[in-house]
Amino acid sequence: MIYDTLIAPFSEFEFMRRALAAVIALSLGGAPIGVFLMLRRMSLVGDAMAHAILPGAAIGFLLSGLNLFAMTAGGLIAGFAVAILAGVVARSTGLKEDASLATFYLASLALGVTIVSLKGTNIDLLHVLFGNILAMDDRTLLLVAINATITLVVLAVIYRPLVVESVDPLFLRTVSRAGGPAHLVFLALIVINLVSGFQALGTLLAVGLMILPAGIARFWSRDITGMICIAVASAAVSGYAGLVLSFQTRVPSGPAVILVAAALYIASVLFGGVGGLVRQMFPGRHLEA
Amino acid sequence: MLICLLTLATPLRAEGRLNVVASFSILGDFVRNVGGDRVNVTTLVGPNADVHVYTPPPQDAKRIADAKLVVVNGLGLEGWLPRLVESAGGKATIVVASNGMAPLKRGSDADPHAWQSVADAKVYVANIRDALSGADPADAEAFRANAAHYLAELDALDAEVKAAVAKIPSERRKVISTHDAFGYFAQDYGIQFIAPLGVSTETEPSARDLADIIGRIKKEKIPAVFLENMTDDRLIGRIAAETGAKIGGTLFSDALTDEKGDAPTYIAMVRHNIRALTSALER
Numbered sequence: 333m334i335y336d337t338l339i340a341p342f343s344e345f346e347f348m349r350r351a352l353a354a355v356i357a358l359s360l361g362g363a364p365i366g367v368f369l370m371l372r373r374m375s376l377v378g379d380a381m382a383h384a385i386l387p388g389a390a391i392g393f394l395l396s397g398l399n400l401f402a403m404t405a406g407g408l409i410a411g412f413a414v415a416i417l418a419g420v421v422a423r424s425t426g427l428k429e430d431a432s433l434a435t436f437y438l439a440s441l442a443l444g445v446t447i448v449s450l451k452g453t454n455i456d457l458l459h460v461l462f463g464n465i466l467a468m469d470d471r472t473l474l475l476v477a478i479n480a481t482i483t484l485v486v487l488a489v490i491y492r493p494l495v496v497e498s499v500d501p502l503f504l505r506t507v508s509r510a511g512g513p514a515h516l517v518f519l520a521l522i523v524i525n526l527v528s529g530f531q532a533l534g535t536l537l538a539v540g541l542m543i544l545p546a547g548i549a550r551f552w553s554r555d556i557t558g559m560i561c562i563a564v565a566s567a568a569v570s571g572y573a574g575l576v577l578s579f580q581t582r583v584p585s586g587p588a589v590i591l592v593a594a595a596l597y598i599a600s601v602l603f604g605g606v607g608g609l610v611r612q613m614f615p616g617r618h619l620e621a
Numbered sequence: 622m623l624i625c626l627l628t629l630a631t632p633l634r635a636e637g638r639l640n641v642v643a644s645f646s647i648l649g650d651f652v653r654n655v656g657g658d659r660v661n662v663t664t665l666v667g668p669n670a671d672v673h674v675y676t677p678p679p680q681d682a683k684r685i686a687d688a689k690l691v692v693v694n695g696l697g698l699e700g701w702l703p704r705l706v707e708s709a710g711g712k713a714t715i716v717v718a719s720n721g722m723a724p725l726k727r728g729s730d731a732d733p734h735a736w737q738s739v740a741d742a743k744v745y746v747a748n749i750r751d752a753l754s755g756a757d758p759a760d761a762e763a764f765r766a767n768a769a770h771y772l773a774e775l776d777a778l779d780a781e782v783k784a785a786v787a788k789i790p791s792e793r794r795k796v797i798s799t800h801d802a803f804g805y806f807a808q809d810y811g812i813q814f815i816a817p818l819g820v821s822t823e824t825e826p827s828a829r830d831l832a833d834i835i836g837r838i839k840k841e842k843i844p845a846v847f848l849e850n851m852t853d854d855r856l857i858g859r860i861a862a863e864t865g866a867k868i869g870g871t872l873f874s875d876a877l878t879d880e881k882g883d884a885p886t887y888i889a890m891v892r893h894n895i896r897a898l899t900s901a902l903e904r
Contacts, residue, residue: 341828341832345835347828347835347859350859351828449678464855466826466828466831466856466859467855467856468855468859472855575828578827578828578829579828579829579832580829581829582829583827584827588827588828
């Protein structure tokens, strides 16, 4: 019975195994990014970047038709351009990060919509470019795995400046100049993970799998390492449980994964060990020496 | 009588050709064949675009305002159109091309893809002929002649499709296609179509839906899966990889291609589809 519900779908169908591999790879790359986004109060940046990617995909489509590679490359370039321009403006002027990003992504989105309608066809670009977790072919799976690897390696390299900058940017500015470059590299990582997530899961799931696990982790750990571990684990668990849910109940897979993550988040808000509501109402006895 | 008709027609002739708007490319092709050089046809949803999820730009309202006739498929296909006609404020008459044929039901709604049956396409053509003749009586004779010629071509096409299907062994007459648009084709020609998506291209399949399809292909030994010219082909690729079914070519369902494509006209589209089906299903 338990075997039939939880394991049989994966042993019986290859597409389920591939979907599981993809969500785990996405969890490894996306969840740590989500944690840093949250710590830097940039949680909504993921959504904004998702829109910024459209014009690049549209240009790729204009140049070479429905070619996934061209559209992905275009999306990456547009995402990088917006991320880096917004980062540079925020660093060099008084405008705050969120405001400068908002202006760039809105301009980019408008440009994208214009380009799409110039072409005069109305295939939903984001739909075509950004697939379905159940449809992982070799190329997409490889892309997701490579992105996760790059993300983890690069995060390891910029980990120290990134952490320091997240908690005390002024201190970092006094002791090192690594803050600016680290920030730009981080923005690039966001774009890579979004494009990789889109390829596999569509816009909804890609951003959701980044941000929700970070929100969950916040209620269970105080230090960044712990948060990252919990975020990755809860993203992977949501992915697995969402796939099983979709298999057993006919809920579309993408939303199913996010719904499971949302349920975990609500449980964490209520019962989380760090700042959860129940915990606040009934604080344990103070430890006495 | 004749003189009366001629005088009636004079203002129209002075304006030149009859302006007709067709909602999507296949209807546009029908109108072009019946109207010949006496009508000006514009199609709102162009080649390769999906008529189900179309959002009309302002030019469309202008085109409709300029038109004498607006030819639509009906059967709930163009949900966005009535509002557009109203807001365009033109005096265009709406012609429902599928009038008078018996629609297939899917759940409580009619299946709109009737043109996939050549016999029903003939109903479309007859309706378009009558509407054009009504709007421009002076050219009615020409429209009738064009339509008769085109209907004869469609009869030949119908016979051609039936002959091609007859060559496929009957236990192999079933395929998987991403778009559930071939209900009428299936009914008339006896090839079974099984679709991973619902009646519209908008819904996303769940893991269970996909598992059911894979199970069914394996159980019933369905020989081929077909891609379509607009939805995610990775999904179908996955199904094929998992079952060993053959990936057939593209089947065109809701849209013609542009001039350079494989299906620039309705007749070319049906021929292309039947060729793709037979080459995948014949042993």
